[in-house]
Amino acid sequence: MASPTTTDMSPLLMIDSASARDRDDAFSVIPLAGGRGWAVEVHIAGVADVVGLGSVADEQAFLRAETRYLRSRTIAMLGDTAERAATLTTEAVRTSLRVTGTLTTDGRLVDTAVGRGHIPTGRCVAVDHAEVPNILTDPAHPLHAQLAAADAAARALLTARRDGGALAFYDLTQGWASSEDGAIVAIAAELRTVAYVIVQEMMIATNEAVALWCVERGLPILFRNHRPNPVAGSTDELMHEIAAAAGDPDLFAKLRGRLLSTLRAATYDPTVHGHYGLRLSAYTHVTSPLRRVADLINQRVIFAHLDHSPAPYTPDQLAALGGDLNRRTRAAREAKKNHFKHADQRIVAEQATTDLTTLDSRTFHKVLKSAATAPLRAELAAELVRRVDADLLTAPDVAVLIDAADPTWLPIQLRILDTLADTHPEMGPSVASVWRQTHPDQPPTDLEIRRNGADHNPLFAARATHLGIRGPWATETAKKPAEQAALWAAMRAQLTGTDHPDTEPDWPTTAPSTQPTTPPPASEEPGSAISAEPHCAPAPAALNLDGAKMSKALSNPTAWLMSLAQNNDQPPPEWEFRTDGPAHAPRFTATVHLAGHTATAEATAKTAAATALVEALFGRQ
Numbered sequence: 001m002a003s004p005t006t007t008d009m010s011p012l013l014m015i016d017s018a019s020a021r022d023r024d025d026a027f028s029v030i031p032l033a034g035g036r037g038w039a040v041e042v043h044i045a046g047v048a049d050v051v052g053l054g055s056v057a058d059e060q061a062f063l064r065a066e067t068r069y070l071r072s073r074t075i076a077m078l079g080d081t082a083e084r085a086a087t088l089t090t091e092a093v094r095t096s097l098r099v100t101g102t103l104t105t106d107g108r109l110v111d112t113a114v115g116r117g118h119i120p121t122g123r124c125v126a127v128d129h130a131e132v133p134n135i136l137t138d139p140a141h142p143l144h145a146q147l148a149a150a151d152a153a154a155r156a157l158l159t160a161r162r163d164g165g166a167l168a169f170y171d172l173t174q175g176w177a178s179s180e181d182g183a184i185v186a187i188a189a190e191l192r193t194v195a196y197v198i199v200q201e202m203m204i205a206t207n208e209a210v211a212l213w214c215v216e217r218g219l220p221i222l223f224r225n226h227r228p229n230p231v232a233g234s235t236d237e238l239m240h241e242i243a244a245a246a247g248d249p250d251l252f253a254k255l256r257g258r259l260l261s262t263l264r265a266a267t268y269d270p271t272v273h274g275h276y277g278l279r280l281s282a283y284t285h286v287t288s289p290l291r292r293v294a295d296l297i298n299q300r301v302i303f304a305h306l307d308h309s310p311a312p313y314t315p316d317q318l319a320a321l322g323g324d325l326n327r328r329t330r331a332a333r334e335a336k337k338n339h340f341k342h343a344d345q346r347i348v349a350e351q352a353t354t355d356l357t358t359l360d361s362r363t364f365h366k367v368l369k370s371a372a373t374a375p376l377r378a379e380l381a382a383e384l385v386r387r388v389d390a391d392l393l394t395a396p397d398v399a400v401l402i403d404a405a406d407p408t409w410l411p412i413q414l415r416i417l418d419t420l421a422d423t424h425p426e427m428g429p430s431v432a433s434v435w436r437q438t439h440p441d442q443p444p445t446d447l448e449i450r451r452n453g454a455d456h457n458p459l460f461a462a463r464a465t466h467l468g469i470r471g472p473w474a475t476e477t478a479k480k481p482a483e484q485a486a487l488w489a490a491m492r493a494q495l496t497g498t499d500h501p502d503t504e505p506d507w508p509t510t511a512p513s514t515q516p517t518t519p520p521p522a523s524e525e526p527g528s529a530i531s532a533e534p535h536c537a538p539a540p541a542a543l544n545l546d547g548a549k550m551s552k553a554l555s556n557p558t559a560w561l562m563s564l565a566q567n568n569d570q571p572p573p574e575w576e577f578r579t580d581g582p583a584h585a586p587r588f589t590a591t592v593h594l595a596g597h598t599a600t601a602e603a604t605a606k607t608a609a610a611t612a613l614v615e616a617l618f619g620r621q
Contacts, residue, residue, distance in 0.1 A: 003170065003549045010028040010041075010123045010146065011028065011123060011124070011125045011146065012026035012027060012028050012041070012119065012123050012125065012427070013026060013027055013028065013125055013127055013143070013146065013147070013150065014088055014090075014124050014125065014126045014127065015127045015128075015129065015132065015195050015198065015199050015296070016126070016127075016129070016199075017128060017188075017190050017191065018126075018128040018130075021074075021076075021083065021084070021087060022067060022076065022087055022291055023045070023087050023088040023089070023124075023126075023290075024044060024045050024087075024088070024287060024288045024289060024291060024295075025041075025043065025044055025045070025088070025199075025202075025206075025288075025291045026043045026088050026124050027040065027041060027042040027043070027150070027202055027562055028040070028041045028146065029103075029146060029149040029150040029153045029202075030146070031149050031152075032102070033349070035105070036104075036105070037102055037103050037104045037105050037467060038042065038102070038103045038149055038152075038153045039100075039102060039103075040099075040100065040101050040102070040103050040109065040153065040202075040205075040343055041098070041099075041100050042098070042099045042100075042206045042287075043088070043094075043096035043097070043099075043117045043119055043289055044075070044096055044097040044098075044099070044206075044286060044287055044289065044295075044299070045086050045087060045088050045094065045096060045289060045304075045457075046086070046094060046095035046096045046097060046299070046302045047086045047116070047289035047290055047295075047296055047299060048086045048289070048296060048299045048303050049095045049303070050082060051078060051082050051086065051296065053300065053312055056079075056083035056358045056494055056596060057078045057079055057081070057201065058079060060077070060079050060082075061077050061078050061293045061296060062293055064077045064293075065077070065292075065325060065328060066291060066292050067288075067290070067291040067292075067537070068291065071350075072078075076290075077290065077292070078290065079292065079293055081578075083290060086289075086290060087290060088119065088124055089124065090121075090122065090124050090125065090126055091121065091122075092121060092252045093119065093121055094118075094119045094120070094121055094124075095116065095117065095119075095297055096116070096117035096118070096119055097114070097117065097119060097286065097302060097303070098114070098115050098116060098117030099112065099113070099114050099206050099209055099210060100112070100113045101209060103153050103156065103157070103205070104156075104347070105155040105156060106156065106160060107157045107158075107159055107160025107163075108160065109205050109208070109209050109586045110297075112209045112212070112213055113211055114209075114213045114302065114306075115306060116303070116306055116307075123484050125143065127147075127191075127195070128142065129190060129193045129195040129196060129444075130190065130193060130616070131195075132147060132193050132194060132195035132198070133193050133194060133195075133589075135147050135178055136148060136151060136194070142602060147198075150198050150202070151194060151198055153201075153202070154197055154198040154200075154201040154202060157202070157204070157205050158170075158199040158201050159221050161201075161204070161230075161278070161279070162558040163238075164279045165235045165237065165279045166277065166278050166279040166280075167182045167238055167239065167277055167600065169184070169239065170196070170200075170244060172187065172193065172194070172196065172197070173192075174246065175187045175188075175189065175192050176252075177196070177200070178277075179277075180204075180224070180226070180266060180275070180277050180278055180283075181226050181240055181264065181265055181266045181277045182232075182238070182259060182263040182277040183256070183259055183260055183263060184242070184252075184255070184256045184259060192197075204278065204285040206286070206395050207224070207283055207284055207285055207287055207394075208278075208280050208282065208283055208422060209285040210286045210302070211223060211224075211280075211282040211283050211286055212282050212314075213283075214282075214302070215272060215291070216299040217305070219301065219302070220270050220301065220311075220315055220318055221284055221297075221298045221301050221302070221318075222268040222269070222270060222285070222286050222294050222297055222298055222318065222321065222322045222325075223268070223270070223271065223272050223273070223282060223283065224266050224267075224268060224275060224283045224284050224285050224294075225266060225267050225268075225269050225272070225273040225274065225275060225283075226264065226265075226266040226267075226274075226275040226276045226277045226278070226283075227264055227276060228264070228276040229262055229263060229428040229433065231262060231432055231433040231436075232259075232262040232263050232433065234447065235279075236395070237426075237480075238259070241255055242255065244248070245415050249309075250518050251391075251607065253361070254361075254394050254395075256331055257394055257395070258395050258427075258430045262429075262430055262433045262434070264278070265329070267322070267326045268285075268294055268321075268322035268325050268326055269319075269322050270315065270318045270319045270322055277316075284298060285555075286298050286299060286302070293325070294325060297313070297321060300313075301313065301318075304313070324420075326418055331385060341378065356379060356380065356383040357383060357386065361392065361394060361397075362389070363399075364383075364526070365394070365396055365397055365400070367380075368380070368397060368400055368401065369400045371553055372400050372401065372403060372404040373407070374406065375406045375409075376404070376406065376409045378410060381412050384401075384412050384414065384416060385412070387417070388415070388416045388419050388420065389555055389556055389559075390555045390556060391423070391424075391555075391556045391558070391607075392557070393416065393420070395427055395430035395431045395433075395434050396434050398416065398417075398420065398427070398431045398434075399434040399435040399438065400429050401413055401416060401483065402417070402435065402494075403433075403435075403607070404493060410495060410496075413495050414492060414496070415554060417491060417492050418423070418492070419559070420488070420537075421488035421489070422494075422559065422562065423558065423559035423562065425481060425484040425485055425488065425558065426484055427488060428483075428484040428485070428486075428487035428488045428491075429483070429484060429612045431487070431491070432444075432445045432466075432487050432491075433449050433527065436611065443467075443468075444464045444490075445464050445465065445487060445490060445595065446464065446465040447462060447463070447464050447483055447486065447487070448462065448463045448464075448465075449461070449462050449479065449482070450462075450473075450504070450505055451479075452505075452507050457477075458477070459473070459476075459477060459507060459508070459548065460476055460477070460478060460479045460482040461474065461475045461482060461505035461507070462474050462476075462479070462482035462483045462485070462486035463475045463486050463489075463490070463500070463505070463620070464483075464486040464487045464489065464490030465490060466487075466490040466491050466493070466494040467494050468494075469490065469493050469494040469497065469498070469499050470490070470493065470499050470500045470501060471486060471487075471489035471491075471492070471493040471494075471500055472489030472493065472500045472502075473486070473500070473502065473504075473505035473506065474486040474489055475505055475507065475508060491526075499534075539596050540595065540596035540597050541564065541570065541595035541596050541597075543564060543568050543594075543595060543617065544568055545564075545598070545617065545618070548564075548618075550614065550615075550618045551617070553614045553617075554611060554614055556609060557610035557611045557613070557614045558607060558610045559612075561573045561592065561594055561610055561613065561614070564594070564617075565594060565595070568595065570594065570595040571595075573592050573593065573594045573610075574592070574593040574594075574611075575590065575591070575592055575593075576590070576591040576592075576593075578621065587603070589602045590608065590609035591609060592609045592610055592612075592613050594613065597613060597616065597617060598613070599612035599613035599616050600612065600617075601618050612615040613617050
């Protein structure tokens, strides 16, 4: 790395909203000669120097755990007085936790040094998120060069994270981003510029660098660990689903709910277990000591080590603090649920007697959950059929549905499982995961896998066991579709009480069609098509639409096209996707091919392309 003083005279950028009073971080990014990367210098507010261990502000921080941002006001974790004394500012000298290093062009922060910092008056420069795009396009602006370097460095970090398998998603146009544990969270309207990406990527890199620095020295801090959920699906699959759903609000909302149900929350622990969502071997929280008490705890430990002072916490105390933060996070979620529980029950009872077609997905789920303990009412059965045909049911809905024990539910249960297994095979693992989370006392749905055939043309068979009932073997040309089909089949078998004891699958004598039934993996490079080869369309085949109604087809165009292909002895529809534009504001194009007929929809997702093809087919009648 260059000398630690390389960036000492450069301005430190404090990028935040103009109204922010709790500025935790400031950084400088300077290009190295010869295009070898960037010299990075990050300063984190030295809150531990202001808030003494056991002080009133310290006790307040432990009681609140984090700053709360409400619509009408902000409740500062430290209180206003301590926050003003510790926040970074353009007008006063501040101490800091200083992290320096060299960021390579392939997105690796190397030669990291962690130490105490001193920020003189006037070195920090406040920059509002809204200002950054204009500065980046104005070469004459005094901050242009440094912000351009920070933007390039952030893009290198983001590319490296994606190449490493992290679930890293930003959509500044719609206002969505992936959190560290893979959930899709909203971005406040005033933050939806490229500045948001720059700050996020710089702080993730800083947290990782400090975690690794502590690991190398055997320094015990509160690490941020995130463990995988085996049924959540691979990162590549999730990124593809997010990209495909980005233009469809209803589909995107369902995907967000599924991710919240299947991806586990990260925890604070005094030992390192790695961070699955970020795909990092070690991670921690140090960049927000004004807003999170875990960051303040870690800063105290690091400062004591740097000062050769006694550790502020014993190993047992550190473990207890992490456990307490994890427990309080869970308790806060439960308290929030309980706060609305009785009101929800009253509202659900009222809504159950109204027109069910007017209910939003959340309210309908509550009505369904309440009704599943009693015999099925005719109006609810009709609404379930309508919603599954309109592609409106979610994985939590299905998890509740398969629990309904009264025999009157069985026909609708089988109808919905059969429909979703055909139209949304990828939802099977999510349903199993949601069901498992609501039944922790029950054994998980078990999967068995077999493989057969030549290496160049393999066959996979999967069988799932749900509540002790073994489903039939499902055979596919790829492992993932076999697992998905097996999960749906096992849930169906359990509902009918039909056990399938065959120890081995009945392998077909001829290999199943290799025609793809799901989109190929998404490309992560802007402007590149997901499909590796151009699609060669045959001459359009005549399709029998006798008796078909356009309104019915448009209610679920994707499923209708699949059924149309089957009814006309044609291969399933093929899909191609293209992603264009910058990583923070992607544009999507979907194209569907069926029996020589083709339709494309721009700036939207799979459903829109299917709708365009349906309209074209009926228009040719």
